[in-house]
Amino acid sequence: MKIGVTAPVYVNNEEHKKYLDLTTKSIVSSKHEIVWVPCENYVNPTFQPLVYVFGHPPSETRILNPEGKQSVSHAWNLGIEEGNMAGCDYILVINTDIVFKSNTIDRLVDFAQKHPEAVMWTGTECEDLPSLESCPENENITMNPHYSCFLVKHDFFSHVGNFDENFAPSYCEDVDMYTRLLLSEKKAYKYGGARFYHFGSRTIKSDEALLKNNSRTHSRCQLYFSEKWGSPMIEDVEKIKTVFFKHPYNEADKPLSYWRPPQNSGKLRDALPLSVQFSFVSFLNWMKRTKNRVKPHRN
Numbered sequence: 001m002k003i004g005v006t007a008p009v010y011v012n013n014e015e016h017k018k019y020l021d022l023t024t025k026s027i028v029s030s031k032h033e034i035v036w037v038p039c040e041n042y043v044n045p046t047f048q049p050l051v052y053v054f055g056h057p058p059s060e061t062r063i064l065n066p067e068g069k070q071s072v073s074h075a076w077n078l079g080i081e082e083g084n085m086a087g088c089d090y091i092l093v094i095n096t097d098i099v100f101k102s103n104t105i106d107r108l109v110d111f112a113q114k115h116p117e118a119v120m121w122t123g124t125e126c127e128d129l130p131s132l133e134s135c136p137e138n139e140n141i142t143m144n145p146h147y148s149c150f151l152v153k154h155d156f157f158s159h160v161g162n163f164d165e166n167f168a169p170s171y172c173e174d175v176d177m178y179t180r181l182l183l184s185e186k187k188a189y190k191y192g193g194a195r196f197y198h199f200g201s202r203t204i205k206s207d208e209a210l211l212k213n214n215s216r217t218h219s220r221c222q223l224y225f226s227e228k229w230g231s232p233m234i235e236d237v238e239k240i241k242t243v244f245f246k247h248p249y250n251e252a253d254k255p256l257s258y259w260r261p262p263q264n265s266g267k268l269r270d271a272l273p274l275s276v277q278f279s280f281v282s283f284l285n286w287m288k289r290t291k292n293r294v295k296p297h298r299n
Contacts, residue, residue, distance in 0.1 A: 161257025
């Protein structure tokens, strides 16, 4: 089979390039044809054209150069779409700060084929890099997917739509998709037999400007998530099904696939402390929940 592997690529310094090289060197399959589909969100001119280093070269490379506002969710959407156009049977979406165990890609694809009732299949982290190849595998399946390494089929967007690109530049887009999958009763599995090591947030932690900006942008993403689903992010499956809005923005005519550009909240609201804005959004969500419960009085 043909497996597309896509990732949002951000390279601003030697640290970023080091982790990217560790990731690409570990992309190995003994069973499948690999198509490498990097989405180059940003590459410092010092590193252009960006050279990718592989232990096992892919059969094809299709580099994407997105225009306009760039984000992780936008890169994921473009990468999955490009994988479809390349004729890939599955598309593996990854971070550029992970390292695969040598059999992980093949085992994850095998697992997906055995469990077609799901629409997403992800690997499971190992605790440390030196012992990655000896990291024990098991057949455990859980319902909390790992978005640093997730596999989907070519028809993934037909279920609950694309990733919401309002989450920019990153964070919360994964929980938003997980929420939609749960509310639509779609299954997403994490498999204990496909192992990888995740350094964790290396793009941000290796760039002082990104790290400084993240405290603001992360909070904005959380605020938008609360506006869209009526609650801050939670991980409990049953709570998500009962606490969150059943439709985006609590608008009953909107399908789970729906998302729109954030509405202009005005300069006054934007100037308020984020804690106040979160309180305001909580109040608006309460109003949305109670609006349809209050019936007009009839004489």
